[in-house]
Amino acid sequence: MTANIIDGKLMAQELREQLAQKVAHLPTAPHLAVILVGNDEASIIYDRNKKKAAEAIGMKCTIHHLDENTTQEELLRLIQQLNADSSVNGIIVQMPLPRHLNSELMIESINHAKDVDGFGIYNIGLLHSNDSSAMVAATPQAVLYMLQQSLGDITGKHAVIIGRSNIVGRPLASLLLNHHCTVTIAHSKTVNLSKIAASADILVSACGVAKMVKGEWVKPGATVIDVGINRIDGKLCGDVDFDEAKEVAAYITPVPGGVGPMTVTMLLNNTLRAYIEQNSSLKK
Numbered sequence: 001m002t003a004n005i006i007d008g009k010l011m012a013q014e015l016r017e018q019l020a021q022k023v024a025h026l027p028t029a030p031h032l033a034v035i036l037v038g039n040d041e042a043s044i045i046y047d048r049n050k051k052k053a054a055e056a057i058g059m060k061c062t063i064h065h066l067d068e069n070t071t072q073e074e075l076l077r078l079i080q081q082l083n084a085d086s087s088v089n090g091i092i093v094q095m096p097l098p099r100h101l102n103s104e105l106m107i108e109s110i111n112h113a114k115d116v117d118g119f120g121i122y123n124i125g126l127l128h129s130n131d132s133s134a135m136v137a138a139t140p141q142a143v144l145y146m147l148q149q150s151l152g153d154i155t156g157k158h159a160v161i162i163g164r165s166n167i168v169g170r171p172l173a174s175l176l177l178n179h180h181c182t183v184t185i186a187h188s189k190t191v192n193l194s195k196i197a198a199s200a201d202i203l204v205s206a207c208g209v210a211k212m213v214k215g216e217w218v219k220p221g222a223t224v225i226d227v228g229i230n231r232i233d234g235k236l237c238g239d240v241d242f243d244e245a246k247e248v249a250a251y252i253t254p255v256p257g258g259v260g261p262m263t264v265t266m267l268l269n270n271t272l273r274a275y276i277e278q279n280s281s282l283k284k
Contacts, residue, residue, distance in 0.1 A: 003224070003249040006150050008142070012261035015145075019268055020057035030275035031060040032090040032116065032268075033082050037075065037101065038068035043094045050092075053264050059271060062088075068098050075101060076109055083111040089278055090116035090271040113278060116270040118171070127171055130178045135270055140172035142262035143204060143225050144179065150251050151202075151223060155180040160197055162186045162213070162239070163206035168227055172204065193217075203249075205239035215244030223251040227259050 023030065032054055034047050047063050054061035064078060075093075082088050091114045093106045107115075112122035118137040126134030147154055159181045163169040173183045186196050188207070197203055197217040203224050205213050210230035218224055228239030238255030246252050253259055 003246040003252040004150070005246075006146050006223075006225075006251050006253045006258060008146065008253060008258040008260065008262045011146060011149060012265040015262075015265050016053070016057050016268070019265070019272060022272060023058040026275070028087075029058055029060045030089050030271050031062065031087055032092070032271045033085075033088045034061065034063045034092045034094060035066065035075070035078060035082075036063055036094045037066045037070050038098050040096065043096075047094055050264060050267065054268055054271070057268060059268060070098075070101075072101055072105070075106060079106065079109045083109075083114065086278075088114065089275040090114050092117050092267075114274060116267060116274055118270065119166070124166075124171065127178075128174050130174075135274070136175060137167060137171045138263045138266035138270065139168050139206075139227060139259065140175045141266040141269070142259050143168075143172055143227065144175050145266070146225065146253065146259070146262060147202060147223065154202065156182070157201040158182045158184070158199060159202040159204065160184045160186055160200035161204045161206065162193070162197065163204075163208070163227070165206065168206040172206070176202075207239050209239055210237050211239070211241040213240040213245065215241060215248050218245050218248040220248055221250045222248070224249045224253070225259065226253050226255050229255065229260065 034050060036043055036047050051061040051063055082091050091110045095103060097103050107119045110120060112120050115123055115135055118135040123135045127136055159176045161169050161173055164185050164187045169185060173185050176183050184196060186193055194217045198219050200219055200222055203218060203222055206227035208228055210232055224240055224245050226238035226240040230237050236256050
């Protein structure tokens with residue numbers, strides 16, 4: 001068996017074309033504001049890609065690049081200004097922030113209606129309550145979309161998620177529960193991790209350990225979603241040993257070209273949704 005490759009790059013392209021058609025019929029362009037503090041190279045590249053992707057489908061993206069010595073009061077003031085600006089539909093504070101800034105406080109300062117990252121407690125609470133109005137974090141959304149596009153109905157599937165972060169593991173668990181999966185969250189302290197992983201119909205790895213998930217961890221015919229982004233000798237790789245796993249799984253995502261392109265696309269989708277919610281006359 002050689003797994004079918006879930007092409008996140010192609011899926012993202014197709015979904016962005018759909019988003020572009022919707023944006024083209026709006027009276028104004030949805031506006032995403034990104035706050036970047038400091039000069040973290042990865043964050044700068046990531047935000048540049050967000051801006052490029054947004055503008056390619058007709059959205060507006062403004063990057064507020066602040067000095068790394070920006071005070072907490074200055075950053076809060078900017079967030080409050082963007083909250084009050086009706087032309088801004090979505091706000092993101094790029095992580096990681098410099099250590100002297102309280103990341104949790106900054107996230108909670110964003111108006112929940114503009115929290116397109118879905119990291120605020122308000123939206124997390126809605127998600128955990130299975131409330132469809134929740135703004136869900138982009139990466140879990142991307143994983144769900146890719147699963148549904150590949151498998152169709154995922155009701156009753158046993159999903160094992162390796163990783164319990166607030167950005168991926170925990171919200172993804174709630175999202176899959178809301179779509180009627182049976183969900184197990186595993187992590188670095190899980191006993192018999194490989195055995196638990198091998199019981200999964202859907203195996204998602206978001207632990208940040210390069211090639212940790214071996215072929216023997218994969219149930220024959222399972223679907224493997226690799227959220228990890230790691231480097232070995234300068235080359236990108238995921239948490240899954242792709243060459244081994246693809247000989248066992250039925251479906252698998254590559255790294256790069258899997259979840260990554262879909263994550264940015266889902267962020268744009270959230271921004272469009274926020275725009276429509278904030279312009280009640282556009283709701284159907």
